[in-house]
Amino acid sequence: MLQQILDDWPHWQLCSEAPTLDNISPLPGGLTNHCYLLRLPEGDYVLRVEGRNSRALDINRAAELQIHHLVAAQGLTPTIRFRSPGGHYWIRDYVPGTPLTNPQLDLPLLLIMAQQLQQLHQLYPPAEIPKLSISEKAGHYWDTITAHFAVMDRMTAAAEELLALRGPLQSLLSGAPDNQRCLCHMDPTAPNWIQTAENKLVLLDWEYAAIGHPLWDLAALLQGVDLSADDEQTLLQAYGLKHYRGWEFAKTQMSYLAALWYRAQGLWSDRELIAYLNGLKALAE
Template identity: 35%
Template sequence: MGPLSAKRARMRLEPEIEALFLSEPLLARHPRARWLVTPLGGITNRSYRLQAPGADLVLRWPGESASRYLDRSAEGRNAAAVAALGLAPPVLALDPARGWFIAAYLAEARPLGPADLADSSLVADMLGHLGRLHRADIVFPQQQSLFGAIDLYLALAPTPLMTELRQALEPIRLTLARHPGRRVPCHIDPNPANFLRRADGRLFLIDWEFAAMEEPLWDLAAVTLESPLPAAEQRDLLTPFIGPALWPRFELYRLALMLVAASWCEMELVSGNAAPELAALRDARVASLRRGLADPALPAWLAAA
């Protein structure tokens, strides 16, 4: 065992997590000292890679701050339902009451990054993967809505900037409420890092904490928020999923999602979350939203949606 592996093996987690190595059969088959523990990234939750002879796993453990606005008991069940469809890594153990689950770690897969959104064929694969989720015969226990999310985050952190932007989006809220679309199972947070890609090109989605029933426009619009592809190329990629009649509604969804992200970041920052990317993401989304609100096409979208 090398120095790094020895350090990981010695890493002690909080007592409740350490107890799993004795109580959970999947982990108890190896002595605790045989498990290598590697912390993985996460803004609002704790994830650990657990390695032992013949085992390579991910433990998802609920973070404290997100319990204010998420039902942590739902994530493991959501992930298991989607894994059964082949769209997510297999879930091997879960405890909904305590909010944790264990999934297979896909060592041969890599998370996507912002640079991947410049690859039109890969973006098409991402959209197709989401389309399969949207057509799936499953029902998530939660329902989501754009302004329900925004208003929840504002209630937890009613800063002047977010309050001002929320007021500016009221015409969008009223327009979208006139003709609600059909709700389908949605990921809700399909940012590139939540897509894993194997060498053979197969995609998997992870992080199902926000998953809910919503209009598919939420997921489709979210994928495009960071894409550097020209607008015309993005539209071509989305045409199989969005007909011309839905395009104005899609554009309004994009604008509202910018405030969903910005108000979520603001709430996390106000609550003391020190993740370094939060302020940068908030500022980027606010800047994009202001540009969108100044778009001369906005009145036409409001009239046609």
């Protein structure tokens, strides 16, 4: 597959001679796509090969590309230099740096990240960018989980207990904190940020981006981060929020989507998901 991609090099208009497999090396991370560092005499790039689970994870690749171009034009993410006609890979500028981890996310760093999200939220997206519905996205993940059970051709007690949570949670966690809508990344968790040697922060991986609620991005930013209630309030104030109605609801909604995503990807067991969803259900009731 990689050699076939490299054979496309005349179409890239990025190099004057054919690259070889020696010019590429895997990059760490990525649970959906496969990324490689592409070293050419003309510069370094990232070759991203799309995963085969885009449909299962309800990823709109056309919208992702459109959003990426929009955000890159504002200097908020690296520029895409080539996308294959079939859409299964693209090449973008390489940003040297280190992916962030949750233990690094102290309040000063989170304030900078929230400020960059605010810049994103102020952009005017094209009218055709899809609007995110929490219940629809969650429903797609539920369908993927249910399909796993169908392949097994039997329902375990845990599977039945898990699926019984779908109706109540879909009802409790549908909608949005209020009527605000803007362009959102929807997955600004630590691994999707690169910190450069100059301490610049660059947000990557726009495959879940959509029109959403700004609190969803802030809630996703804080997932897995040990932040006190006072520091959370400081972050929200720095973002410019004048009230905090809907904040706890937004956090629960994003935790709900993340948990279903982990199970749809096969990263959590049924029992792990049941315990977690029961906790969310208690918070939402």
